[in-house]
Amino acid sequence: MQFGIFTVGDLTPDPVTGRTPTEAERIRATVAIARKAEEVGLDVFATGEHHNPPFVPSSPTTLLAYIAAHTERIILSTSTTLITTNDPVKIAEDFSVLQHLSGGRTDVMLGRGNTGPVYPWFGQDIREAIPLTVENYGLLRRLWREESVDWEGKFRSALQGFTLAPRPLDDVPPFVWHASIRSPEIAELAAYFGDGFFANHIFWPATHTKELVDLYRRRFAHYGHGTPEQAVVGVGGQVFMRPRSQDAIAEFRPYFDNAPVYGHGPSMEDFMASTPLTVGSPAEVIDKTLGFRDYLGDYQRQLFLLDHAGLPLETVLEQLEILGTEVVPVLRREFAAGRPADVPAAPTHASLHAARDAEAGAGSADETPEA
Template identity: 40%
Template structure:
């Protein structure tokens, strides 16, 4: 049974990828064990502060702490009461959908009906050779696994045949979740094909807006809703989430001054992972954090204004902030969570409930 109370207006939450970058102020990188403890602490704090959703990403490399969102979220579930728990995202192309469904159904039972899955193709591809998949099947694997995951979600007994895994004949899919069905979302970075697929399949769409002009994502939202309606899905079933990098401080200048070294450091090591050596200058960062962009850096009032401007543009049902990147000390992350929950969320909920 679902116990999470529905608040008016859009849902507000946070997510983490558990990246393990050096703190640019000290040059030190915390241990994976400490990072995981901080992930648990963030989830607990978000729940106590009254946020709606907590997400955990998936990577399979030594510079990220989380390779198993379901295990991590099961730990978070034991320290929380109300907050919804989601992967953000599950790399669906390289995981067995049956195993994934059973893990999250178990999480749903342990959390009294709070589990969700955001599935994506993955911006990083190390899981393909790790689990024996061919990168040339990148798109086809995702499509097939998503359709199977939806079938598993709908039926206790499944008959299924596909290309990439063994067939299922009268297979019992157990356990069943506490909710009637697990809420399923597809994570979309910027491709029209992904947006159209999410609409066609009738899942939610979690849109990653990490910067730039948010208006460039409006065609994706329109395409998603159009594809969903054409496939026969009800309009209220087609839910949009916006996700993005966020840093909140008392003033805009304080936010930019404090966040710049961490943001620049984060992109420096992410770009190195991708074979690029670019570094963000202070002037570049000033432009990236300007009021008309999708980078949520500023005072609580500025964050409110950005969320509401995007809500006017997209009509989305959920906003999720990534607040712990680039080796940022947990004390700063905790301050940000508190401000998001106590100063930003009440205003955004009130305004979007109108």
Template identity: 35%
Template sequence: MRFQVLTIVGHAPHPLTGELAPAADRLAEVVDTGVAAEQLGFDGYAVGERHAGPFLSSAPTVLLGALAARTSRIRLLTGVTVVAVLDPVRVAEDYATVDQLSRGRLELVIGKGAEAGHFDLFGLDESLQWEYQAEKYELLRRLWREENVSWTGRFRPPLKDVTTVPRPYGGRPPRVWHGSATSLASPELAARHGDPLFSANAVQPREAYARLIAHYRERFEAYGHDLRTAYVGAGSGGLFIADTTRQAVALFRDFYEARVRQSHRPHLEGRPGYNTPFRTVEEAVEHGPHLIGSPQQIIDKILGYHQVYRHDLQSITVDSSGLGLPQQIEQLQRFAEEIAPAVRAAAPTTLWQEAPGDDRATDLPTAHRTADDRTAERAGDRTAG
């Protein structure tokens, strides 16, 4: 198992005290947490993207650029890049820049996003969200894999002989995951292209996500891809570790249940993927994805999900716990020292065995491989002969 820390940079008043940190302080915390995650041995750090609601994650490329400058080893991911509302040309340019700054440590997780309001904000028709996502991702793939791209589609003006710059680091595009929460559309798109899947594993029962993952693996194989590369990630909600589960429940109860009330959106009642059904902390511990409890309770819970999902990457979130930054770092340290080693040993994976940049996509048109790629291939041919 690999582990990443995810932030969607929430910026709502504390549900118990009403306190609201200045935006500058909140953004600085995001970068400081990423630095700490690297020091503690986490494999990845992910920044979400939201354009509606109480969040400060509308410009994840800026935050990832800052993280690239402050870190040197940890992989940098998105969670998710809302490609459905964005121009693929701009996505290709912005994230290739981050990829260059981080020297190949970038990976995207794309999705249609978890906020219904962003389609109106960008003047888009929400009923076409899956069509937007499929077409824009197809174009992004071409822009990162080819030069002199000519293209015509439904949702943006045509392109003629376009080469986006900078090119991805090393001439190979970053790995792209597909965020999956409620629809079979994302697992289908991921399977078609042989890409990994990232299950939200957030506000629905486990069975709902298991259905999406099973569909992904079935279709991945049907499209002719090697199932050994059908990597799956899974979210988890918030993290709160205490010496015993009883202590964790007692300490976290008031905050958790106040946050559920604060974040409830009546206008989205009944729409899957928005309002959590786990209204009490006991329900969250017993049935929800939150990692609340003793180290052993959390180990057992992650491995319980792994029995169902067979996932390779576990995402955790620590900044939705109501704790200050020093306490959040302490939680990450406890996870890294008391939980991660046991889960890694019990659930091995081949994901990210190579150094960042070395495990990139190789399905590039021959004419567009870099000179270094072609030189290495010729050397390999000589050795084989």
């Protein structure tokens, strides 16, 4: 099972000091956070994509390429890449380049984002969000898998004999996660293609996330990719930790109360009771995270949000140290206990490459002179 962190890249005033970092400081801090994630033994670093204040990650592959040059092991992903307003040709090109630069430490999470005005900024209509997702992803898959693509659709100009350059590393496309917090159509899309499904699992109660994941698992099996238990699921989470839970609650409260997304809404206690947010001791984080398996089943990727709402970099790095040294080792051990042998691990470039070669070898063995 993979463990990691994701960032939304918000540029938020620190409610304790009143200081807002510059855009340059926030971007450099994101790089430092990614490097620390690798240092403490995490598996994945992912960044969101936003094109409006108060966010800074408008060019995720640029940021991830820089991080790739300063890391050696950690998988670099997005959370998410906007499949609706980005040109699928450009997505295909950018992630192929990132694959080559990172040595295959690349996958992609596709989603529609949470900012309505981004659609007209890029010449699209938000009312077409689902059809855009389906059409653009269909083209993206073909660009990564076919040498020459002839294609015609509704939302972009046609392609004739188009060849992607560069091709995916080892001719193995990045693994794709489809992310959604509310749309069953996205769970269906992920299931149809046998891709991964990532439930953000931050703003909604467990019952809502369970419904989406259950739907994805059923449809994954319906399309013949394996049993429901073999579907590839990722989950988000949000934590703030101190050795004593009362200290964590006192320290995090002003950040929660002023957060750009849920600040000035429900109390932190109400939010913790109804969502996966955990503010407390490492043991409390471990217990609540292990509880996700009770209603989601065995899954492959767990990402945590640590660096939002104006938290200073020093504090985020402290959180990463606790996560990597006290929390994740226990989660690895406990999630592995009793995990059925037929539940797959999270796909990586190496595992996808090996599976492709094994399939090709099996096909060659089946070719007899009589055939």
